[in-house]
Amino acid sequence: MPHTSLGRTLAIANPASHSGRGAGAADELEGIFASDPSLAGAFELRRTSGPGDAASIASSAGDFDTLLVMGGDGVINEAVNGLMHLPRENRPTLAVIPMGSGNDFARTLGLALNRPKDALSQLFLGERRAIGLGLVTSDAGESRHFAQTLSFGLDAAIALDTTDRRAAQTSQEGPALFATSGLKVFSSGGKCFPARASFDGGAPMPLRVMVFAVQNGPTYGGGFRICPDACPADPTLCVCHNVLQPRLPHTLALFALARFGLHTRSKVLRTVKASSLDIRFEEEEPPCQADGERVHGTSFHVESVPNALDVIVPTGCRW
Numbered sequence: 001m002p003h004t005s006l007g008r009t010l011a012i013a014n015p016a017s018h019s020g021r022g023a024g025a026a027d028e029l030e031g032i033f034a035s036d037p038s039l040a041g042a043f044e045l046r047r048t049s050g051p052g053d054a055a056s057i058a059s060s061a062g063d064f065d066t067l068l069v070m071g072g073d074g075v076i077n078e079a080v081n082g083l084m085h086l087p088r089e090n091r092p093t094l095a096v097i098p099m100g101s102g103n104d105f106a107r108t109l110g111l112a113l114n115r116p117k118d119a120l121s122q123l124f125l126g127e128r129r130a131i132g133l134g135l136v137t138s139d140a141g142e143s144r145h146f147a148q149t150l151s152f153g154l155d156a157a158i159a160l161d162t163t164d165r166r167a168a169q170t171s172q173e174g175p176a177l178f179a180t181s182g183l184k185v186f187s188s189g190g191k192c193f194p195a196r197a198s199f200d201g202g203a204p205m206p207l208r209v210m211v212f213a214v215q216n217g218p219t220y221g222g223g224f225r226i227c228p229d230a231c232p233a234d235p236t237l238c239v240c241h242n243v244l245q246p247r248l249p250h251t252l253a254l255f256a257l258a259r260f261g262l263h264t265r266s267k268v269l270r271t272v273k274a275s276s277l278d279i280r281f282e283e284e285e286p287p288c289q290a291d292g293e294r295v296h297g298t299s300f301h302v303e304s305v306p307n308a309l310d311v312i313v314p315t316g317c318r319w
Ligand SMILES: Nc1ncnc2c1ncn2[C@@H]1O[C@H](COP(=O)(O)OP(=O)(O)OP(=O)(O)O)[C@@H](O)[C@H]1O
Pocket: 014, 015, 016, 017, 018, 019, 048, 049, 050, 051, 052, 053, 070, 071, 072, 073, 074, 075, 076, 078, 099, 100, 101, 102, 103, 104, 166, 292, 293
C-alpha cells in the first residue's frame, strides 16, 4: 500500500452501515493503519456510536488535514453537515471509503464500492477537487446540506422505505432494494402532491409532484441515473420532475429506464439546472429525503453552495 498523502487524518467508521458489515470493515481499516507505523502515526479512527455521532465528530475535526468517512450516504451526509460548521479554511478534505447499501455519493466520486482496501489505494493515489453541496431549509425549521440527492414525492417515499427496510436488516441492497421498495410504493397507489415550484426566482409553476429530485451528483437509489448530467463541480443543481401524470404502467417503465438514465427524453418529465428553487406543497407534508435522511416541512428553499468542500477523487476522474 503506498504511503499516505492524506496528511493528518481522522477516520470515522459507521459499524452499522451496509447492514452491519461496516463493523468488520472498520476492524480491517484499523488493522491496515496498525500494520504500518507511518500510517499508525497519521491516522486516528473513531467508530460512530449512533445517529448524529458522525456530525458531531466532523464538526470538531478542524485540526485534521483529511476527514476519512467509512460508511454509506447517510453517515457521509452527517459528516458533511458537521464539516459545514467549520470555516471553509479549516474544513479538512473529505475522503470516502464506501461501505453502504446505496453508495450514491461514492458512485459520483468514482470510488470502489464496498471494497475498503481498493478504495483506500484510490485515495492514496487520488486528487483533490472542490465541490459544491446542496442546502435545503424547510418551514419546519430543518436545514440540511446534501452531497448527492434531495427528493420529494414518490421517489422520496421509496428512498425512505429503503432506509426503513435496511434498519430492519433486509438482505437486499443497491438497485434491487430500491426497485422492490419502488414496487411497494407504486402498488399502494402512486399518489401525487399538489405544489408550486419556482426556479431561480422565476414565476411559480403549478405541479402535481410524483417525482421531484434535486441532484448534486447523477444517481440516487443505489445507481438510478435520475439526473445524468448532474456534477458536484458545477455551481448549479440538476432537477428532474414530472410535468404530466402518467398511468402506473408508464410510471413503472420510466422508473426502469431511469436505471440507465434513459428516462430524460420522456415528455412526462422535465430536467432543469438551477442555483436555487422554492417549492411549496399545498395540501400535506410530502415524503422528503436528503441523502436518504428524512426532512420535514411543507415549504422548502433549496440552494446550491458552490465550493463548499474539497474531496479526494481517484486519478483520472472524469469531472
Ligand atoms: N453506531 C451506529 N449504530 C446505528 N446506526 C448508526 C450508527 N452510526 C451511524 N448510524 C446511522 O446509520 C445510518 C445509515 O448509515 P450509512 O449511510 O453509513 O449506511 P447505509 O444505510 O448502509 O448506506 P447508504 O446510506 O449508502 O444506503 C445513518 O443515517 C446513521 O445516522
